[in-house]
Amino acid sequence: MPRTPNAPSTLSSPFAGRRIRAAVVGAGAIGRGSHLPALARLAAEGETEVVAAVDIDAKAVEAFRAEAGIPHAYTDLDRMLAEQRPDLVTVCTPPTLHRDQTLAALRAGAWVWCEKPPVPSLADFDAIEAAEGTDGGPYASIVFQHRFGSAATHVRRLLARGALGRPLVAHCQTTWYRDTAYYAVPWRGRWATEGGGPAMGHGIHQMDLLLDLLGPWSEVRGMAARLVHDVETEDVSTALVRFGNGALATVVNSVLSPDEVSRIRIDCERATVELTHLYGHSNEDWRITPAPGVPAVEAAAWQDFGPDVPSSHLAQLRELIASMRAGERPRSSGPDGRTSLELITALYRSAFTDTTVRAGEIGPGDPYYTALHGGAAGWAPGEREEVPA
Template sequence: MTDCKGGEFQMRTYKVAIVGTGGIAAVHADNLARTGGRAELVAACDVDESRLQAFGDQHNISGRYLGLTELLAEAKPDIVHLCTPPMLHIDQAIECLEAGAHVLSEKPPALSLADFDRLETAQAKGGAQFSCVFQHRFGDASAAARSLIGAGDFGRPLVARCDTLWYRPDSYWDVPWRGTWAAEGGGPTMGHGIHQFDLLLHLLGPWEEVTALASRQARATSTEDLSVAIVRFANGAVATVTNSLLSPRETSDIRVDCEFATVELSHLYGYGSNDWTITAAPGHEDPVRNAWESQPLELGSGHSAQFLAMYDALDAGQPLPAGADSARQTLEFAAAIYASAFTGKTVRRGEIVPGHTFYSGMDGDGLGTRVLNSTATAATAVA
C-alpha cells in the first residue's frame, strides 16, 4: 500500500477496546467486524458486570474489565472506542491518551470547549491522537461532494440548509442522565444534530458567524428540544441549521445550492450513495453530471468507513481524520449556537475563549436554563 506521496507503508491490524457496552457499542463491534481483519477486538469495559459479560459473549471478546485503568494496563490496546455517556468522554479520553492509546470517542467529544482543550496536553504526553465519531464525513459520496462544491463544474456554494428533524417521546428522557446540561451538555444541538451539521461544516469549510435561537417547546427536559441557526461561512455561503426532537416524520437533510448545481442528501441515521441527488442549473447538465459520475461512489458512509480511514492514517503516520482540531470546530459551532440563542447576539468564530461565559459550559453558567425556563413559562401562559 502507498501513501499520498508514493511511499510504501505496512497495513497493520490494530488491537481495539470498547469502553461502555450499551446500544452504540454494539454498532461499533458490528462495524469492527466489517473492516476485513484490520481490527482485533481484544477488550471491553463496563461498570455493569452482567451487561459486560453479555456483550463479551455476543462479540467473542476475551478481555473483560470493570475499570478503564485496569483495561489499559493489561489489554494494552492500540485504539480505545469510548461508547459511554457524554459526561464521561473527556476524562476517559485523557486517561487513554496519557497511556499512549489512540481514542475514538462518540459524540459529543466534550461538554464544553474548556474541557475539550485539555486534550492538547494529554495528546502530547502520551504521543497518541484523539478522533471523534463523525461517521457522516466518510464514504465516497461525501468525499465527492466535498471535492466538487466550490470547484469549477459546480461553482461556489451560495445557499445551504441542514436539518436534523427527529422525534423523541417524553419516555426517552427516563434515562437519568439524558436531558441535563451536566450529563449531556445540551439537547439536540449537542446530542443529535451534531452529526449532520458536522457534515455541513466538512462540506463547506470554516464558519464565520452564527445567529440562533433555542427553545423548549414540548419535551420534559431541562435543555432545549429545538434550535435554529443562521450561519455565514468564510466562503460567503449562508445556511440555516435546524435541530429538532419534535418531528414525527423523521429525516436528516443537507442541501447546498452552488452556482451551477444543487447537492442534496436525505437520509435517516446513515446514508449510501443513492441518497444523494445532484441537480444541474439550466445549461450546465452535462458538465455537472459528468463531474459527479466521474467520482468513485461505491463506499457508503458509516462507522466502518471511518474506522478504515483511521487505520489508513495510522499506517501512513498521518493525523487522524476527524481529529481534535476539526472536532473542536464542530464543538465550537455548537457553543456558538447556544451563546447566540441565550444572549440574543451574533457570535463569531474564535469569540468563545477562556473567560467567555460559554467557554466552560453550553448553559452559559446557568443563563441557558433561565432563558429556557422563562420562555417555557411564557408559552404555557399563552396556551
C-alpha cells in the first residue's frame, strides 16, 4: 500500500509565519490554466505569493506577468533564481527541459513542483533525487493530481485497511483521441523531447493513481504499436501487470479512441471499485459495489466519500505547501514518484524486447535506463519501422 510519509524534520520550518514565495516557469497553457489558478487560490488564503514568471519568449512572459499581476518577468531561469530566491518553483515546460530546470531550482534551494511527464528517463529522475535535500528539503514533486481529492483519499484508506478485502483484478484505461494537428507541435511524439507516447504523456496519470491505490508492482508484460500517427513513439500500448499483493491488472493507453474515457476498476474480495471520468474526477465519478453478503450498514459507510474535493492541481498544491511547512518529503516525490516512471519504462522495455520485466531490473548500464526506446531497432530515432497501411 502507499508508503508512510517521512516524519517531520526536527528543524524549525523556514516558512513559518509567512507566505511561500513561488515562481512559475513556462508561460504556456498548463502554467496559465492550472498552476497559476491554484497558486492564486492559495494566495487568497494567505499561503502563497507568485513573485516571478520565466519563459524564453520575452513577449509571452511579459503578457503572462501583466495579466496575472506578477511582479517580475524573466527569460533567464538562473537569473530569476539568483535575484528572487523563490521557495517553490513550478515547472510547466516541455519534458525535455524538466531535468535541467529542476536541478537548477533545487541547487538554488527551492522546492519544485514539476508537470508530468517528470523527465524522459529513470537516469534523469535519479539525478534529480540525488540533488534533493537530505533533511527537510528541498524536494522535487511531480504533478500527479489524480491521486488527490476526497474520493481517491477515501478509496485509498478503504483498501489500506482491508475493508474491501484483498484486491484481485484491476483494469486501468486511458483511451483518448489526438489528431494530426496535435502532433504538429515539434516536441510531441519524439523520444528526445516527450520521452514517450501515450503511456508516458497521457496514461501516466491513471497508472500512477492505480499504483497509489494498489501499492508496488512486481512485473509487467507489454505491447506497443504505431497504428496511425507519423511519430517516433507509439500511439497505443497495452500491458499486463502483476502487483506485489498478487493482484493482476490490464493497462490500455491510446490516443486513437474517439470515445474518450479514463477508467480504473479494482475487483476486491468484498467489493468492486470503479472510477470513470476523463481529465479529472470528483466524488460522483466513483462507485463502490459490494459483493453479495456484505452487511448493508457496512456497504453504506463505504459510500461516504466526505465533502467533495475534486482531483486537481489545487488539491495537490495544498498538500505540497503543507509538506513544505512541515519539512516533510511530499507525496509523488522521490521513490514514491519514481515508481510510475519505472513501470512505464518497464512497459516499453517489455514491448520492445518481447520479455517480462520485473521491478528493480532496470538500472545503470541498461539502455532503457537512459532512454525509454532503449535503442530498439524500429523505435529509436532514425530507425523507423514501416507503419501498417
